[in-house]
Amino acid sequence: MPSGDRPNSDPPKLRLALTLPGAVSLGSYHGGALAALVIAAQNSGGQIVIDAMATASAGSITGVLAARALLNGCDPVALMTSAWVEADSLRNLRSSDTTSVLSAEPLVQLAADLLDVNGSVPDGGTDTPRQAEPIHISMALASLGGLSYQIPSIDRDLPPFQALTHLDWWSARFSADGDASQFLAATKPALASAANALGFPPILLDRSSDRETYIANHVLNVPADDSAWQVWYTDGGTLDDQPFGRAIELVNVAESAGDIPTLEGDDVRLFLLVEPQPATIEDTSRWWNPDHRPAWTFTLFDVFNLKGSQSIYDDLRKLEKTNSHVRWTAAACETITNALQLALSALGDLDADRRSEVESAIAAALGESLTTMVADRHLLDTQRASVATEPQPQPLEQRPPPSDDLAKLLHDLVHRASGLQGKRRAQVEMVSPLLDGDSPPIADRLAGDFLFHFGGFVDEDFRKHDFLVGWNNMRTWLAQRASQHGFEPALDAVDKRRRALGWRLKPENPSLGSLPLGDKWQLTRAAAHVGRVISHDIIGLLGDDEPASG
Numbered sequence: 001m002p003s004g005d006r007p008n009s010d011p012p013k014l015r016l017a018l019t020l021p022g023a024v025s026l027g028s029y030h031g032g033a034l035a036a037l038v039i040a041a042q043n044s045g046g047q048i049v050i051d052a053m054a055t056a057s058a059g060s061i062t063g064v065l066a067a068r069a070l071l072n073g074c075d076p077v078a079l080m081t082s083a084w085v086e087a088d089s090l091r092n093l094r095s096s097d098t099t100s101v102l103s104a105e106p107l108v109q110l111a112a113d114l115l116d117v118n119g120s121v122p123d124g125g126t127d128t129p130r131q132a133e134p135i136h137i138s139m140a141l142a143s144l145g146g147l148s149y150q151i152p153s154i155d156r157d158l159p160p161f162q163a164l165t166h167l168d169w170w171s172a173r174f175s176a177d178g179d180a181s182q183f184l185a186a187t188k189p190a191l192a193s194a195a196n197a198l199g200f201p202p203i204l205l206d207r208s209s210d211r212e213t214y215i216a217n218h219v220l221n222v223p224a225d226d227s228a229w230q231v232w233y234t235d236g237g238t239l240d241d242q243p244f245g246r247a248i249e250l251v252n253v254a255e256s257a258g259d260i261p262t263l264e265g266d267d268v269r270l271f272l273l274v275e276p277q278p279a280t281i282e283d284t285s286r287w288w289n290p291d292h293r294p295a296w297t298f299t300l301f302d303v304f305n306l307k308g309s310q311s312i313y314d315d316l317r318k319l320e321k322t323n324s325h326v327r328w329t330a331a332a333c334e335t336i337t338n339a340l341q342l343a344l345s346a347l348g349d350l351d352a353d354r355r356s357e358v359e360s361a362i363a364a365a366l367g368e369s370l371t372t373m374v375a376d377r378h379l380l381d382t383q384r385a386s387v388a389t390e391p392q393p394q395p396l397e398q399r400p401p402p403s404d405d406l407a408k409l410l411h412d413l414v415h416r417a418s419g420l421q422g423k424r425r426a427q428v429e430m431v432s433p434l435l436d437g438d439s440p441p442i443a444d445r446l447a448g449d450f451l452f453h454f455g456g457f458v459d460e461d462f463r464k465h466d467f468l469v470g471w472n473n474m475r476t477w478l479a480q481r482a483s484q485h486g487f488e489p490a491l492d493a494v495d496k497r498r499r500a501l502g503w504r505l506k507p508e509n510p511s512l513g514s515l516p517l518g519d520k521w522q523l524t525r526a527a528a529h530v531g532r533v534i535s536h537d538i539i540g541l542l543g544d545d546e547p548a549s550g
Contacts, residue, residue, distance in 0.1 A: 016049065018274060020274055031084035052135070052247055082120065116180050138246050139170045141170055146166045192233040274431045278432040363406060435476045
């Protein structure tokens with residue numbers, strides 16, 4: 001439907017592509033935020049559509065649960081509280097052997113229950129609103145073996161070289177007409193994405209069905225035969241904790257394939273980052289004070305926060321550059337086209353035949369440059385495939401047909417050369433504790449933010465607290481958007497469900513000092529188990545070395 005032709009009965013849509021970063025036990029924050037957002041979507045009359053999610057670590061689990069709630073009309077509060085408040089306690093997750101500190105098996109059983117129509121959270125009834133449009137999700141994974149690529153060059157004097165990446169992805173398309181199997185199939189990938197190596201063991205995934213996709217993407221170390229291909233993975237947030245760029249890529253690919261409609265009329269596309277730990281400015285003077293020596297333990301703990309802050313900084317800087325270049329490139333194309341048209345018009349006043357000749361020569365030169373770029377792309381594809389048995393590169397595209405549309409030719413040429421072909425400016429917003437004022441300090445907002453973010457597993461009150469912080473932050477963001485898009489009834493539904501939940505956010509965070517004696521004992525037992533696991537692995541390594549040295 002052309003822009004502006006939308007019927008009055010069809011309100012403009014707020015289309016959201018979510019980024020859910022890793023957070024370990026702070027997944028309870030995601031759980032609260034997504035529960036509030038899904039309730040708003042279910043009561044927005046179709047105005048709020050969530051059609052893409054890029055996730056890492058704990059965000060992958062939350063993303064799959066949110067997709068089921070949206071498409072099947074499930075109760076998002078029941079799903080999120082079961083997963084992130086009630087079941088994920090240290091007592092339940094502690095491993096009973098020395099293979100790891102925590103066990104993923106309780107989470108496998110929990111997911112099988114929460115994602116099954118016959119589980120403890122049933123699908124909604126016929127009167128429950130359901131999202132009709134599909135949801136695309138991509139989960140970050142850290143491949144322990146890595147993926148080998150050949151990096152090509154259009155400079156024929158420089159040979160291609162090989163490189164290894166450990167960042168991998170598991171992607172899926174969930175639809176309203178799909179059955180429970182589509183969500184159950186995402187269970188192990190989501191848990192693999194969330195298998196933080198500090199607590200959980202790596203998880204084995206069968207990637208046999210994706211073999212052709214890997215080959216098509218020029219991965220070199222894919223097994224050549226047709227046997228089962230299984231890969232060990234750990235927490236994807238280790239490598240890409242803030243997969244913001246992946247969310248943009250998901251939307252671009254789905255729109256190009258026609259699986260996500262392009263914007264119509266007053267529709268808005270928004271990339272929404274749900275971030276429990278936003279980067280904040282603090283007094284940094286001590287970090288360039290030679291008399292202040294950072295403690296070893298502080299450095300060990302804080303280095304894990306540095307990675308997340310740097311990742312989101314890099315992605316946002318890249319986005320800012322892309323947005324700027326998209327705007328500048330469009331302006332440059334328009335300026336050059338206008339200048340050419342002005343010059344040609346002046347020439348035409350003197351000699352119409354000469355103008356036609358010059359205009360044809362300009363179009364031919366632009367077309368020749370486009371052909372050269374297509375040939376260079378074909379060369380790069382040929383180099384990537386040169387050490388792989390398949391697929392061979394597609395036949396070289398034909399020369400662009402002759403055209404007298406100088407504006408289009410110039411637009412295509414400049415956008416291909418700049419790498420901006422098919423790209424557009426992206427609007428980004430963030431839901432985080434920064435939305436609700438400056439007190440208390442951001443670092444003190446979340447109760448589970450200790451022990452490398454595993455702290456929330458210690459006590460249910462910690463997880464309830466962080467769930468409510470996430471809920472409140474999302475509610476604040478929704479209130480800002482409701483007035484712009486007119487979905488105030490959806491906000492009323494969020495508030496009604498919040499009151500029905502009955503939990504209260506205490507003025508002060510729960511702390512280790514407030515833990516019951518039983519929880520302190522569980523924490524002590526977990527610490528002792530860490531020592532047993534480390535000792536077991538060290539002894540195993542020494543045992544493996546002895547035969548080789550003999």
